[in-house]
Amino acid sequence: MSGYVLVLGGTAEARSLAAALVDRGVRVVSSLAGRVRAPRLPVGEVRVGGFGGVDGLRAWLAREGVDAVVDATHPFAERISWSAAEACAAEGVPLLVLRRPGWTARDGDDWHWVSTVDSAAAVLPGYGSRVFLTTGRQGLSAFASLDLWFLVRTVDEPKPPVPQRMRLLLDRGPYTVEGELGLMREHGIDVLVSKDSGGRLTVAKLDAARELGLPVVMVRRPAVPDVGRVGSVDGVLAWLIEGGVLRFS
Known part of the structure; x- marks a missing residue:
């Protein structure tokens, strides 16, 4: 059974995730903030522009009936991350944050x-x-x-x-x-x-x-909502499968 996932994107990880999901027959909508004039577009469906805050995102989730949301935005895009956490909790939609690890200082830094x-x-x-x-x-x-x-x-x-x-x-x-x-x-x-x-x-x-x-x-990175978090596309796929949110055909 294929599913329906909203990816809050704009990062290389978000594009990789969209490609992996489309390859598995999952319907994906990638949402971009629209702040870059010529963004690198992911495969699958794309929407550009904000949702109109928490209420707007809640209305979109209720109307679309997505199975899960993955927040794969830039580590410093804190506003949408907090809005997603509040909207998904209110609508009962599973949410996972995909964040690449931060940098670590090395000898000589x-x-x-x-x-x-x-x-x-x-x-x-x-x-x-x-x-x-x-x-x-x-x-x-x-x-x-x-x-x-x-x-x-x-x-x-x-x-x-x-x-x-x-x-x-x-x-x-x-x-x-x-x-x-x-x-x-x-x-x-x-x-x-x-x-x-x-x-x-x-x-x-x-x-x-x-x-x-x-x-x-x-x-430093800003504080993030207290929701599940992984650092790789494979981690998202495992969450979707093992958590029973989606089963890939």
């Missing part, structure tokens, strides 16, 4: 953990004056008043306010260590700012910072 992007901006002047800022286009306003030079890398053009002294690089991963080393050397970078997004697509910047002996201001 000089990481300085902070709780928020605002906290990163507050401590940044103590670590350098030429910053490689890789926290995404949302939250750039936190750095707008700093008298530092920034290399800002985002997927899409950010909206002001943004740092006054910056070079904008529109790009998306995967990145290589050689490429990241080249960027940092070319622009005289002396500090890196990153979110603890985890994964392989963007980890090269951390390897490059380690090789160059640069400090890294690392933003």
